[in-house]
Amino acid sequence: MRLSSPMIKHQRINQAQSDIRIALQEAVGRLDGAAGGIVGYHFGWRDENGVRAEAASGRHRAGLLALLCAAADGADWRPALPAAVACELASNAATMQDDIIDEDTVRRGRRAAWTLFGAHRVLLACTAMNSLAVEILTEQRHPDAASAARTLSQTLVKLSVAQLQDIEFEQRSDVSLDEYLHMVDGKSCATFSCPCALGAMFAGAPGLYGLSAFGSQLGLIWQLRNDLLGIWGDSDQTGKPPLADLKKRKKTFPVIVALESAGRDRDELARILNRDDRLMSAEDSARAAVLVERCGGLHRTEQEIQIRLKAAIEPLSSFMGDDTARGDIMVLAEFFAKSTR
């Protein structure tokens, strides 16, 4: 099976991405010295020597959600640009930190920042990004500026706690689906629900606050999709080696589903996962992928994605009066349900 990674082709979304990129470059321009170079490299507009470049800068998922949610009532999204920038900074800092922790060497088809600048420098740049995000929110003359900074900070606390849990899970063989879903909720909050909440705040539309629940569902869908890709994804599309998550013995959704089943396939899978090797062999991981699928891991994950997608989209009509705006959000939601990391 092959899972592909489409580009978004949608005029308003492309316009929002362009607005975000400009505002983001301006914000990162405030970072003096090495920090600006590291962050600019990560976002693709600098090469490793600080020279202007034009590499893929990501889809600005967090920023897009902030803007499209701000515009969900048909209003202008521009007042929410500081929120979009803050969310992009925080969510990309998390990505950069994740690459270090997971020792992932490739990000968006280029070398991950830490492999060029060293883990210590990149971690300091991440601290600067998170703090710059709060700085940008709190300098707005907006009645909800403090509230927005509070929401973002709560999100980052939740994210750190969830990342710690994720590390713990790799060493445990008894992670339950509930524990896993709770951890994912914490991990994807920075990229998904927080931007929806902040977008609604900066649009001054309390009626849209419910959109943060939509963001949570979307975050989960995105993670489930990545879990599928980590086992059955095409490495040309994911930019990761084949079977990457299985080799690292990651307790992802399909693996947990399989381990919670019963029978000989399940027992064989458990034996492979519990073997003491650091990185699993190609043979073992290929076998494990077959076993996860046989134990229902693939089917159940695809099913869960459809359930969550319905749960995300159905309540939207009660928040949103504007058809165009709802159309944009739907495009985005469906895109996330099909997209790769």
Add this chain to the structure above:
Amino acid sequence: MRLSSPMIKHQRINQAQSDIRIALQEAVGRLDGAAGGIVGYHFGWRDENGVRAEAASGRHRAGLLALLCAAADGADWRPALPAAVACELASNAATMQDDIIDEDTVRRGRRAAWTLFGAHRVLLACTAMNSLAVEILTEQRHPDAASAARTLSQTLVKLSVAQLQDIEFEQRSDVSLDEYLHMVDGKSCATFSCPCALGAMFAGAPGLYGLSAFGSQLGLIWQLRNDLLGIWGDSDQTGKPPLADLKKRKKTFPVIVALESAGRDRDELARILNRDDRLMSAEDSARAAVLVERCGGLHRTEQEIQIRLKAAIEPLSSFMGDDTARGDIMVLAEFFAKSTR
């Protein structure tokens, strides 16, 4: 020569330390899972297994400055406790991160947190601490809550940029005194000037905002003192191996002074520092210490401490009407001028 590390014996300061410790424990209690255990270990009230302990929890420098500055007009310091807690969290996160970057294995006479929990886990705990600090400030129903969060965030951006510069300096042989002082200002801002500013804000006393300049001077004094200790300090007192900074070829104030001098001693020192060894030998570092002293590095640093102490203390009378409060701050300033890390 020996430099000692006295304890503060002063009733009001001890009372403030106790207030900070209680509020800090409550705040850290909000961190779920592994994060709470790591932070509690660092502060000394948990052992590595999460069991209650009574180890040295530090002097709460940042928190003390926030409270004593808030009370500088003779007012109650309690309204500034959230500011004190936020500053303690941010400044201790910086310390924990510093230990990882410098590979320092001992902190306050115990194993540094990263040597027990691993660098990745500790870094995630640090992100949680910085974000919890902002969360605590922005949840206060105080008109300056957003302003305080903004000041703290600007401080953390400045700190990260300065830490990146510090890493760069270790690889350069031509760091000027001006560059060094600018870097130190960025590095010590989180522990010294930001708490003074936030204390004044939460006391609602704009007349005290000038105290943040006092904090900046104090931060510099503290760094200069540490620079002396890093070369001539007694390792029983500093908890570091003898000549630790010299062995790492750190471009500290006394070393830069010596390198900016002229003559045979200076040239011999430059040769020792530029030799390609990773860690300097005991013999070379002992010789380098003698050379730094002969080139005026010790004398000039002690002189600078006295100049900065005068600059810190003199303007205080224009801010502060209350003798007791001024007395407290003076005790603290003189303490920092004599204290170790």
